[in-house]
Amino acid sequence: MTSSKFETNDDILDFVIKKANGIKGLVDRSLEIIPNQCIQPKEHRLDKSQIDNQESxxxxxxxxxxxxxxxxxxxxxxxxxxxxxxxxxxxxxEVLEDLKDAAHKFFELPAEEKVKYCKDCYSACESVLMFWSAIGEKNENVLEWRDSIKHGCNPQNDSNLWPPQTR
Structure with a gap:
C-alpha cells in the first residue's frame, strides 16, 4: 500500500475499519484520488431533481x-x-455543546486509542462507547462517508469506562 493509494479492497477496509482510522483518517491523508470503495454507484446516488427545496x-x-x-x-x-x-x-x-466537544475530541484520538472501542473489537461488557466507520449495510461494497460513535450515558455508574477525553 502506498502513502496516497490503496491497492486492494482489503487495504482500504483494513485501514478504515480494522485499524480504526475511519473515514476521517482517509480525509486526513489528503488523498489525490478517492478510492473506488468510497464512490457510490450512480444508481444509488440521490436524485437532486426529486428534492423539494420548499420543504425543510x-x-x-x-x-x-x-x-x-x-x-x-x-x-x-x-x-x-x-x-x-x-x-x-x-x-x-451547555450540555449539548459539551457533547459535541467530546465527540470531536474522540475523533481526534489516534487510531490506536479508537480501536479499543471499535464495534467489531470490543466486548459489550467492557465499554459504553462504541465506534464504527464507513459501513451502512453489512454486505455493502461501497463505504459510506461517515464515522460514528454511540456513547452510553450514565455518568454516576460508568463514566470511568469512557475515554478520558470524552468524560
Missing part, C-alpha cells in the same frame, strides 16, 4: 410531550425524512 427538515416541539400529535409527528418525520430537529427538549445548550 421537520421541527418537532417536545414542550407538550404527552400530546399524541408529537408521537405522530415523530413517526411521520422519521418515515419521510429519516431525521428531524427537536426543540424544547429541556437539555441545556
Amino acid at each position: 427538515i421537520p421541527t418537532i416541539d417536545l414542550s407538550n410531550f404527552n400530546d399524541l400529535n408529537v408521537e405522530k409527528s415523530i413517526q411521520e418525520a422519521a418515515t419521510k425524512w429519516g431525521c428531524f430537529q427537536i426543540i424544547n427538549h429541556g437539555i441545556p445548550i
